[in-house]
Amino acid sequence: MNRTVELGKVSIPVTAALAPMAGVADRAYRLMCKKFGAAYVVSEMVSAKGICYSDKKTAQLCTVTEQERPMAVQLFGSEPEFMAKAVDIVLKYEPDIIDINMGCPVPKVVGTGAGSALMKDISLAAEITAAAVKAAGDVPVTVKLRSGWSSDDINVCEAAKAVEAAGAAAVAVHGRTRDQFYSGKADWNVIRRVKGSVSIPVFGNGDVTDLNSCLKMYEETGCDLVMIARGSYGNPFIFKEIAAHFNGGDYSPPTxxxxxxxxxxxxxxxxxxxxxxxxxxxxxxxxxxxxxxxxxxxxxxxxxxxxxxxxxxxxxxxxxxxxxxxxxxxxxx
Ligand SMILES: Cc1cc2nc3c(=O)[nH]c(=O)nc-3n(C[C@H](O)[C@H](O)[C@H](O)COP(=O)(O)O)c2cc1C
CATH class of the missing domain: 1.10.1200 (Non-ribosomal Peptide Synthetase Peptidyl Carrier Protein; Chain A)
Incomplete structure (x- = not known):
């Protein structure tokens, strides 16, 4: 029997999921990854405020097709009221999960107090989560975190505990600080520490590029689900190989x-x-x-x-x- 992670009514096979990637993991990309066995996919990040002001492009980003399920729509924002309103609007698209982005490092997002800026204001992060959870009803709300703002301030365990207390159904942890952006090595120890700090499922993310690194992440961090972003570039096969490993199917690399x-x-x-x-x-x-x-x-x-x-x-x-x-x-x- 294959293992699953259960978030409310949503059941996700424990193989590997596609992490959100703005400008890359659009619907075509998600459908390709899903076809090759991604356990779960997340939309590109969408501005909570943008949705509230009914930006047409933003609404397109929220659409969920049946083949993509289970799928999360990811929102970013820094104001609990806008987050709640945005969740309410996004529910029309019937996402399986709502994910809140607290990891984006780009100045345009951080400058508004959203994305990884929330790693510096954990009480606001918790308020935003609570507002989203309340608005989402029985749709699970997850939160994607970084290890902290900088190497001097690795506070993801504290952040994970705060969003858990605010009602988050799971956390995803990218083991890099905001200051690292996408460089250096992801620190998987922080993922293991988060796993030991909260009772909700923990998704591990950062530097998984093949089956071996995926298995290593499960083993070293004890995470509940591995999420892969850049390792899937031109390589939806990565999900097939990982799913085959867990489901006992055959896999040979593509010619x-x-x-x-x-x-x-x-x-x-x-x-x-x-x-x-x-x-x-x-x-x-x-x-x-x-x-x-x-x-x-x-x-x-x-x-x-x-x-x-x-x-x-x-x-x-x-x-x-x-x-x-x-x-x-x-x-x-
Ligand atoms: C081009 C690009 C776009 C990204 N966009 C998002 C995003 O919209 N939301 C988010 O939470 N993370 C975003 N990320 C971060 C990834 O989800 C992931 O956390 C990060 O790339 C580390 O995982 P990896 O080593 O498997 O690539 C993005 C990453 C890349 C490379």
């Missing part, structure tokens, strides 16, 4: 042909879900195409060419050329 097929499928999805024309949608697809080509012979040159793609047929031709290059290399030409 270059399979990788290119999946890349093209992802690009088709980006184009079909985009409200823009094909050329504009391809701008969005470029970085993904480049990620799928990572780590192969000659990929630096091909990745550069991905950033010039302006149509699906060009992507198809480039994928064909890329496969040929790998084949001729393998044939020793």
């Amino acid at each position: 270059v042909e399979e990788k290119m097929q999946v890349m093209l499928e992802h690009i088709r999805l980006i184009i079909s879900l985009s409200e823009k024309n094909e050329e504009m949608a391809m701008h969005e697809a470029r970085k993904h195409a480049a990620w799928y080509m990572n780590g192969y012979y000659g990929s630096a040159k091909f990745r550069g060419r991905c950033y010039l793609l302006s149509s699906y047929s060009e992507a198809e031709a480039l994928a064909g050329e890329f496969i040929e290059l790998q084949r001729s290399r393998n044939a020793g030409c």
Whole structure:
């Protein structure tokens, strides 16, 4: 019997989840990760205030499709009243979970007192959580935290306890401080310490890039669920490998042909879900195409060419050329 994490009525298989990524993990990306076995996905962060002022783009970010479930909509904000109102509005989209972002390090967000700025004001973090929990009714509210603001102020255990007391159903911990942004190494010890400090489930996040690091994170931190962000770039297969490990299924790494097929499928999805024309949608697809080509012979040159793609047929031709290059290399030409 496979293990699950239960948050209210939501049941999440204990394999690996997709962490939120603004500008990357949009619907097409989430659907690809889900198709390959992600246990759970989270939307790109959405401004609580933006929703309250009925920003159309913001509302699009909150839509949840059946194939993505279980899915959380992630909100950021620094005012409990706006958070409560935003939750109320987001409930229309029937998310399985509402997640509150208390980890975003970017100045635009931190400057408004939201994201990881809340790691410096734990009582406000708790108030925001309590407001969201009250507005959410029986929809679980989770909170995504960093280890602290800076290395001099690692306070995530205190923050996790405060949001637990405010009604959070789980916490996700990215083991970096705000000052680290995305550099350096994630500190998994803090995740283990949070696990020992609270009774709610703890999701571990930071530097999981393959099955081995995923298993290591479960073992070293005791976390309830691993969340993966950058390790899924051009690599939805990571979820398949991890799910196969836990579910006893077979897994073999994709061939270059399979990788290119999946890349093209992802690009088709980006184009079909985009409200823009094909050329504009391809701008969005470029970085993904480049990620799928990572780590192969000659990929630096091909990745550069991905950033010039302006149509699906060009992507198809480039994928064909890329496969040929790998084949001729393998044939020793
Ligand atoms: C491009 C990018 C966008 C991100 N956007 C969000 C976001 O919207 N909300 C959030 O909570 N975290 C966001 N994060 C942080 C990730 O969810 C994750 O915590 C971090 O990347 C560490 O995990 P990793 O080592 O698996 O990448 C973002 C990270 C990246 C790289």
